[in-house]
Amino acid sequence: MSAGPIRGNSLAAPALDEFRYDDAIVRKFTLATIAWGVVAMLAGVVIALQLAFPAANLGLEWTSFGRLRPLHTNAAIFAFAGNAVFAAVYYSTQRLCKARMWSDRLSNLHFWGWQLIIVCAALTLPFGITQGKEYAELEWPIDLLIAVVWLGFFGTNFFMTLKNRRERHLYVALWFYIATIVTVTLLHVFNSLSLPLAVVELVKTGQWPRGTDWLKSWSVYAGVQDAFMQWWYGHNAVAFFLTTPFLGLMYYFLPKAADRPVYSYRLSIVHFWSLVFIYIWAGPHHLHYTAIPAWASTLGMIFSLMLWMPSWGGMINGLLTLRGAWSKVAADPVLKFFVWGITFYGMSTFEGPMLSIKSVNSLSHYTDWTIAHVHSGALGWNGLMTFGMVYWLLPRLFQTEIWSKRLVSAHFYTSTIGLALYVLAIYTAGITQGLMWRAFDESGALQFPNFVETVTSLIPMYWIRVLGGLLYFSGIVMCGINTYMTWRARPAVYADPIVRAAPLSRDYADPPVPETALTTNIEFGRKLDAVVVKGWFHRVWERKPLKFSLLTLAAVVVASLFEMIPTFLIRSNVPSIASVKPYTPLELAGRDIYIAEGCYNCHSQMIRPLFAEVKRYGDYSRPGESVYDHPFQWGSRRIGPDLAREGGRQSLDWQIRHLEDPRQLVEQSIMPSYAHLLRQPLDFDSIQGRVTAMAMLGVPYGEAVKPGKAAAMAREQAAALSKQLIAQGGYDHLADTKALALVAYLQRLGTDLTAPAEPAASTQAAATETIP
Amino acid sequence: MADTHDHLSDHEYDGIREYDNPTPAWWHVIFLGSVLFAAVYFLYFGFNRTAPTIWSQLAAQQTAENKRIFGALGNLNPDEPTMRMLMGDPKFMNVGRSQFQATCAQCHAKDGGGLNGVNLTDDHYKNVATMPDLFKVISEGAGSGAMPAWKNYLSTNERVLLAAYVASLRGTTPAGGKPPEGNPIPPW
Numbered sequence: 001m002s003a004g005p006i007r008g009n010s011l012a013a014p015a016l017d018e019f020r021y022d023d024a025i026v027r028k029f030t031l032a033t034i035a036w037g038v039v040a041m042l043a044g045v046v047i048a049l050q051l052a053f054p055a056a057n058l059g060l061e062w063t064s065f066g067r068l069r070p071l072h073t074n075a076a077i078f079a080f081a082g083n084a085v086f087a088a089v090y091y092s093t094q095r096l097c098k099a100r101m102w103s104d105r106l107s108n109l110h111f112w113g114w115q116l117i118i119v120c121a122a123l124t125l126p127f128g129i130t131q132g133k134e135y136a137e138l139e140w141p142i143d144l145l146i147a148v149v150w151l152g153f154f155g156t157n158f159f160m161t162l163k164n165r166r167e168r169h170l171y172v173a174l175w176f177y178i179a180t181i182v183t184v185t186l187l188h189v190f191n192s193l194s195l196p197l198a199v200v201e202l203v204k205t206g207q208w209p210r211g212t213d214w215l216k217s218w219s220v221y222a223g224v225q226d227a228f229m230q231w232w233y234g235h236n237a238v239a240f241f242l243t244t245p246f247l248g249l250m251y252y253f254l255p256k257a258a259d260r261p262v263y264s265y266r267l268s269i270v271h272f273w274s275l276v277f278i279y280i281w282a283g284p285h286h287l288h289y290t291a292i293p294a295w296a297s298t299l300g301m302i303f304s305l306m307l308w309m310p311s312w313g314g315m316i317n318g319l320l321t322l323r324g325a326w327s328k329v330a331a332d333p334v335l336k337f338f339v340w341g342i343t344f345y346g347m348s349t350f351e352g353p354m355l356s357i358k359s360v361n362s363l364s365h366y367t368d369w370t371i372a373h374v375h376s377g378a379l380g381w382n383g384l385m386t387f388g389m390v391y392w393l394l395p396r397l398f399q400t401e402i403w404s405k406r407l408v409s410a411h412f413y414t415s416t417i418g419l420a421l422y423v424l425a426i427y428t429a430g431i432t433q434g435l436m437w438r439a440f441d442e443s444g445a446l447q448f449p450n451f452v453e454t455v456t457s458l459i460p461m462y463w464i465r466v467l468g469g470l471l472y473f474s475g476i477v478m479c480g481i482n483t484y485m486t487w488r489a490r491p492a493v494y495a496d497p498i499v500r501a502a503p504l505s506r507d508y509a510d511p512p513v514p515e516t517a518l519t520t521n522i523e524f525g526r527k528l529d530a531v532v533v534k535g536w537f538h539r540v541w542e543r544k545p546l547k548f549s550l551l552t553l554a555a556v557v558v559a560s561l562f563e564m565i566p567t568f569l570i571r572s573n574v575p576s577i578a579s580v581k582p583y584t585p586l587e588l589a590g591r592d593i594y595i596a597e598g599c600y601n602c603h604s605q606m607i608r609p610l611f612a613e614v615k616r617y618g619d620y621s622r623p624g625e626s627v628y629d630h631p632f633q634w635g636s637r638r639i640g641p642d643l644a645r646e647g648g649r650q651s652l653d654w655q656i657r658h659l660e661d662p663r664q665l666v667e668q669s670i671m672p673s674y675a676h677l678l679r680q681p682l683d684f685d686s687i688q689g690r691v692t693a694m695a696m697l698g699v700p701y702g703e704a705v706k707p708g709k710a711a712a713m714a715r716e717q718a719a720a721l722s723k724q725l726i727a728q729g730g731y732d733h734l735a736d737t738k739a740l741a742l743v744a745y746l747q748r749l750g751t752d753l754t755a756p757a758e759p760a761a762s763t764q765a766a767a768t769e770t771i772p
Numbered sequence: 773m774a775d776t777h778d779h780l781s782d783h784e785y786d787g788i789r790e791y792d793n794p795t796p797a798w799w800h801v802i803f804l805g806s807v808l809f810a811a812v813y814f815l816y817f818g819f820n821r822t823a824p825t826i827w828s829q830l831a832a833q834q835t836a837e838n839k840r841i842f843g844a845l846g847n848l849n850p851d852e853p854t855m856r857m858l859m860g861d862p863k864f865m866n867v868g869r870s871q872f873q874a875t876c877a878q879c880h881a882k883d884g885g886g887l888n889g890v891n892l893t894d895d896h897y898k899n900v901a902t903m904p905d906l907f908k909v910i911s912e913g914a915g916s917g918a919m920p921a922w923k924n925y926l927s928t929n930e931r932v933l934l935a936a937y938v939a940s941l942r943g944t945t946p947a948g949g950k951p952p953e954g955n956p957i958p959p960w
Contacts, residue, residue: 095786124932161834171785252788265781270795274803289826298817302810309803316796357825443863444841445870450877534792609826611833616874618925620830649925651918654888665878665887727916754924 007042017166018488021094022348023494025107027397029087030390031487032115034480036079039122043072048469051639052462054670062126064672065639066598070137071125074377077135077241079118084386085245086114086154089177091393092252093158096174096502106157113149117142129598131216131415132631133230135237136191140217150188155181155601162545166501168508169542172268174249178549179276183240183556191233193220197686200693205707213686216592218693221699223626224292224574227634228284230561235283240676242377244275247314251340253389255321257334263320269538272315276552278307280559288365289608290634291623293573297358299563304356311349318342328510333408337388340416344380348373364437366604366638368458369430372423373476379419379472384492385602387411394486399494403485411478418471427465433458438612451641456668510540577624577659580752582699583745585687586714586721590745592690593738594633597674604635605749618750620643625753626700640671645750652721653730653741680716684711684736717744838929841867848932850907852960858936868937871930875922876938884941885949889919893944898954905937 049056050065057063090107094100120142123129130137138146139174140571158181162174170178194217198209221229255262262268275617295472319342322329329335351373355364364370394402402408436454439447448454478599516530531537567573583591594600607613609620621644635642650658654665660678662669691710695701704710715736719742722735734740781792817823848854858864873882879889890898891909899907899914912932913921922931 022846092786098786167777167785169783169785171783171788252786255788256786261778261780261791263791264782264793264795265790266792267799268790294825295818298814302813306803306806306810308806309799313795318800441866441870443866444837444871445867446874447870449870449872449874450882569945609830609831611837614830642865645925648917648920649875650878651888651915653918657888724916728918751924 001049003258011524014502014505017503018498019100020107020496020498022090022101022104022107023397023496024102024388025104025111026087026091026393028111029083029090029396030393031483032111032186033080033083033087033386033390034476034483036075036083036118037383037476038473038480040072040075040080041476043068043075045466045469045473047072048462048466051055051670052459052466052671054672057672059130059673059675060297061674061676064267064674066601066672067126067128067234067526069601070130070134070598071122073135074121074125074137075118077237078121081113081242081246081378081382081386084382084388084389085180085241085249086110086395088245088249088252088389090470092173092248093161093177096171096252097161098167098499099161101163102157102160102164106153110149110157110655117145117149118617124215124450128598130596130598131192131217131219132440132595132598132633133191133219133226133233134600134636135234135556136188136230138196139215140192140196141215143194146188147185150401151181151185155185159545159549165545166503168292168504170545170548172252172262172265172272173248174545175252175272175542175552176251177266178455178545179552180240180245180248182549182553183236183244183276183280183318185442186553186560187233187236187240191229194218195697197689197693197695200696201689204690204692204696207685207689209689210685213689214465217369218697219631221632222628222630222697222699223632224623225568226630226632227290227626228294228296230632231286232280232563234285235286235297236280238374238377239275239279242382242772243279245343245505246382248702249385249389250314250338253392254318254335254338257332257388257392258322258325259344260325262319262324263317266533266535267313267317269535271310271317273555274310275307275313277555277559278303278310280556281563281586282356284563285361286636287634288356288358288361289531289610289627291621293570293623295568296563296567298354301356301358303355308353309349311352312346312541315342315346315349318345332387332416333405333412336391337384337391340412341381341388342382344376344384344419348377348381351376356692362608362610363434364430365608366466366636366642367430367434367437368426368461368637369434370421370637372426372430375426376419376423378413379422383472384415387415387475390479390483394483398486398490400486400489400491403482403489407482408477411475414471414478415475418468419472420473421468422465422472423468425461425468429458429461429465432461437616438610440612446612449616450606451616452666452668455639455670470557488687508543510543561745574623574627576627577622577753579755580624580627581755582628582694582701583748584713584717585691585704585710586717586741587745587748588694589682589684589687589714590738590741590743591633593677594745595631596678597742599643600633600635602635602637602639602671603641603643605642605674606634607642607644613642617642619753621750626748628694629693630697630699643746643749647747647749647751651728652725652729652743652747655746656725656730656739659739659742674739674742678737679736679740680738682714682738682741684714687711687714761770775847842929848929850904850928850932850935852903854932855903855907855936855939856960858933859940864933865937868933868940871926871934872937875926876934881930881946881949882937882948883946885946887950890943890953891950892938893946893949894952895942895956895959896952896954897957900954900956901957903935903939906938907931910935910938 046066047068057065090101121138124139125137129139131139196217198214201207201209201213219226251262281303282300284296285304288297329339354360355373393407433454436457437449441447513530513536514534516526518526518529607617607620614620658665659674661673661675662671689712691701691704695705704713718735718740721740725734726732781790783790837896879887880892881887884892899909910917911921911923913919
């Protein structure tokens with residue numbers, strides 16, 4: 001090949017810069033990846049075991065499923081996958097830019113800051129300190145820390161490295177890193193906007209915040225809008241935290257490991273931009289048939305379908321890069337990990353669009369099918385790609401042979417077998433339960449009216465999942481051992497070679513538009529071919545990181561605003577219901593307990609307008625019913641039954657005894673015991689702050705915001721409920737406990753829809769939605 | 773595609789090269805197809821007011837099922853003859869059993885023997901003297917909310933059917949039933 005214009009530009013050879021790559025930071029991130037991977041997967045195995053065998057939670061409040069599940073997801077996504085992404089970015093960016101990271105200090109602040117965030121997560125989530133939004137559970141001080149570390153340390157360092165690069169063009173891996181950094185910032189900031197209790201107390205109620213008051217906040221969004229923001233975030237966290245950076249990883253490490261050119265540059269361009277633009281729209285497919293407006297659901301579905309090929313573009317470019325190198329794949333475990341990782345990417349990005357089809361989703365939603373889908377993505381794509389990268393990096397980072405290649409092979413086979421067992425069992429569980437929920441007999445009755453029957457039938461599958469998870473977990477333990485032993489054999493002093501590269505000259509002239517091979521077409525067609533089809537325009541962008549980043553930002557912002565503006569502005573999206581009133585102060589306190597215990601991890605509060613569902617749970621949920629829900633608690637999985645209309649369906653006494661020990665009433669229940677709530681006193685002093693916070697967010701609380709009023713109202717209601725509980729033959733000592741507040745909340749759920757509207761509101765009611 | 777047809781571009785990054793291969797034709801076909809489908813789907817379901825919605829489908833199904841199950845009976849009255857008629861029909865008793873499992877079994881046990889709620893199989897009842905009282909208790913609740921009120925959750929027909937099913941439980945003797953509570957009442 002003749003040298004292209006990039007390198008041929010230099011007539012007189014410029015003086016070469018001398019510099020070194022910072023591999024110490026890559027070593028740190030790599031070790032953290034493995035260490036946190038062990039923690040994340042162990043937590044996964046533990047909660048998987050709890051579903052098959054509830055006593056495995058040891059009866060402790062800190063180790064119940066609702067508290068540990070967020071720890072598992074956060075550890076897997078942000079600790080394991082996150083550190084892997086950073087290792088990949090720090091290793092490849094320096095080499096793709098021919099430049100050391102801009103600031104070693106920022107690199108280290110990023111590393112230690114991120115580990116601090118993870119430690120904070122581990123120290124808050126088991127104690128019920130959570131915002132109650134999936135994958136965004138961390139409380140506001142940690143959220144602030146994430147923003148600083150992500151954009152302030154990582155982003156600044158990355159973009160300054162791009163600015164100081166010595167390679168004229170940005171390689172496709174860097175495009176994906178840019179998209180990751182820009183979009184995750186946006187997602188994190190806007191989804192996490194919240195009002196902290198401590199601020200309310202300092203500013204409004206004049207109390208000095210005590211203890212965990214510093215660590216409690218509520219989403220500024222409510223109900224439909226909060227659901228929309230949450231799944232805009234949740235879906236795109238998958239897109240821009242678990243997909244784009246891993247595509248970047250693939251584009252660097254796969255051709256390196258295979259020593260093959262990338263299959264198609266033009267495909268890179270097309271699939272990058274289509275992926276970035278289309279992914280953002282697809283969030284509402286997580287909310288099919290819920291109370292979101294139909295147009296949003298439709299957009300979520302059709303953009304997911306359009307996302308199929310952009311996603312597969314990455315798979316094609318990955319797998320076809322290996323053409324002619326398949327014999328290497330057979331011999332090299334690194335490539336085996338990559339091939340399986342990319343294959344799982346292909347499978348889950350086909351499955352994703354399929355699950356977004358409304359009728360498929362009506363079966364899969366709330367079941368384990370979704371869990372199987374995310375694990376084929378997380379364990380298959382993210383996990384296997386990470387392991388491939390780690391094994392490729394180990395000898396390079398520690399400058400010695402890998403300790404045991406046989407152990408690498410053993411890890412590969414253990415993890416793929418574990419993965420297969422896991423997903424097959426959980427696909428089966430998901431489809432089984434989905435079908436049981438909607439099964440009717442000939443007389444028109446639900447065939448499995450008792451929810452727990454549909455749970456019991458899954459237990460064998462849950463055991464297989466435990467086995468599969470254990471195998472996958474043992475794989476990462478092998479990886480840990482291999483890493484440790486390789487590290488031990490490292491040289492006393494790492495070789496730190498000098499790299500030489502010419503700085504970019506400032507007077508670079510864009511090369512001319514290439515000649516087109518087309519001869520018979522009109523001038524416009526010839527120009528189109530040269531500029532667009534051959535990718536010349538994109539070559540120009542690749543020389544301008546700032547422009548490239550702004551274009552990426554524009555793509556995600558425009559797509560987001562198309563959905564957000566109508567969601568927030570069109571009133572008819574959320575028809576108001578006159579009989580829906582704010583929670584009482586006691587119920588509000590109970591709701592915060594519901595959130596802290598992580599009840600939403602197993603119970604949805606959203607009845608879809610599907611026949612079987614209305615039959616089982618009652619009238620479907622209306623958008624106007626959750627207008628005061630900061631944050632929304634619609635949930636995403638029904639490990640237990642839906643609670644949207646739980647209010648009044650059981651007696652107070654039943655609810656209390658059920659919390660105390662679910663199995664004394666539902667023999668086969670797998671729900672944890674919440675006996676601690678019957679012992680722990682409710683913090684009445686913080687209720688005023690909680691009510692005032694809601695009022696500041698727009699909930700019409702009226703009288704209750706007056707100093708001292710909310711706590712008095714809460715005590716009054718608690719006394720009345722306690723009296724009623726005693727009349728029902730229940731316990732007589734619960735008036736000031738958390739359990740009674742939680743039950744007060746549960747007894748309110750879904751009852752407003754049929755409650756009589758107050759006379760004053762009747763004229764308004766006539767203009768709003770009619771309730772059948 | 774053989775390697776010989778590939779044209780290597782002049783791009784090189786840290787030793788990584790790129791082919792200038794075109795995007796596969798099937799990729800374009802499926803991608804453009806999905807875009808076309810999306811456009812048609814959006815226009816049809818977004819702007820055609822006669823297109824079915826999930827709510828219209830639910831309403832149609834509810835009407836059809838109601839008609840299929842209760843058919844010519846129409847609206848049921850909560851009186852003894854109606855309940856006796858239902859009790860004599862195994863099909864209706866099966867529907868009632870399913871409803872009982874969904875809403876009542878958690879307190880009264882799957883077989884009616886009682887857990888947290890009273891035993892419904894013996895001759896002792898609280899707040900009930902006649903069959904229609906069962907309907908009343910189901911509808912309005914009893915015992916300071918110990919027995920929840922179901923009138924907001926279940927239709928009149930469903931409650932009549934449920935009352936009939938509960939009446940049919942009397943005299944069955946499930947193992948491990950709770951001891952009698954309330955007062956003995958004459959047979960139905």
